[in-house]
Amino acid sequence: MSTPWTIRNGNVVPGTDDVKLYSNDAVKLDAVYLYADLLGSTKLAREFRPETAGKVIRASLRTASTIIKRLGGEIRSYDGDRVMGIFIGDWKNSNAAQAALQINYAMQEIVQPGLYSKLPHLERDGFEPRMCVGIASGEAFIARAGVRDSSDLVSIGRAPNVAAKLSDIRETGRYRTYITADVYKMLNERSKLSNGKDMWEARSDDVGGEHMTFYRSSYRWAI
Numbered sequence: 001m002s003t004p005w006t007i008r009n010g011n012v013v014p015g016t017d018d019v020k021l022y023s024n025d026a027v028k029l030d031a032v033y034l035y036a037d038l039l040g041s042t043k044l045a046r047e048f049r050p051e052t053a054g055k056v057i058r059a060s061l062r063t064a065s066t067i068i069k070r071l072g073g074e075i076r077s078y079d080g081d082r083v084m085g086i087f088i089g090d091w092k093n094s095n096a097a098q099a100a101l102q103i104n105y106a107m108q109e110i111v112q113p114g115l116y117s118k119l120p121h122l123e124r125d126g127f128e129p130r131m132c133v134g135i136a137s138g139e140a141f142i143a144r145a146g147v148r149d150s151s152d153l154v155s156i157g158r159a160p161n162v163a164a165k166l167s168d169i170r171e172t173g174r175y176r177t178y179i180t181a182d183v184y185k186m187l188n189e190r191s192k193l194s195n196g197k198d199m200w201e202a203r204s205d206d207v208g209g210e211h212m213t214f215y216r217s218s219y220r221w222a223i
Helices: 041-047 050-070 092-118 120-124 158-166 181-185
Strands: 006-009 025-038 074-079 082-087 131-147 150-156 177-180 201-207 210-217
Touching: 025 050, 025 092, 025 158, 041 050, 050 074, 050 082, 050 092, 050 120, 074 150, 082 092, 082 158, 092 120, 092 131, 092 177, 092 181, 131 158, 131 181, 150 158, 158 177, 158 201, 158 210, 177 181, 181 210
Parallel strands: 006 025, 131 177
Antiparallel strands: 025 082, 025 131, 074 082, 131 150, 177 210, 201 210
């Protein structure tokens, strides 16, 4: 508690071994955080066998993680049915938005048909594998927490917190992707428009106790 922080600016997303555990070492990073959260996991755990739920969760997390990494993101956390990706660099906002729309596409066009073909009772019982994605940008404070042999990185700041809260939104309809206004302002034309039409719709609502304007999308981006 009495040891002062040693903080350095990061140019890459640190790994666990890049941050010291006991010396109050930390990395300050300007980044975009993406959280992809599986919808209906409570129904999945309650109404299906663990073996079935496990296959759905594994397929969903592997798909989202593959897309995140393919677009330059770094995976730094898995939490049950949720994965967190961190994007840095000049195109971090647009790459994260593209990843989110590709996750929406892949869940419907790749994961769902694959699961239904092997586990037909999922379709029969009305479970649709979908992920909700939240994205926010800003400065984060990355430290290492835990004890030796059982530690991990933690991201502290508004960006990771808001991204996680946006991924918790549950709306009826086809909306699966939510980004902050700051992310929207930095999107390139390719990640903002489809055939000249804006893929994002502004909304104002409370997110984690904060009233804010954010953007939602029901669009999909083919892989």
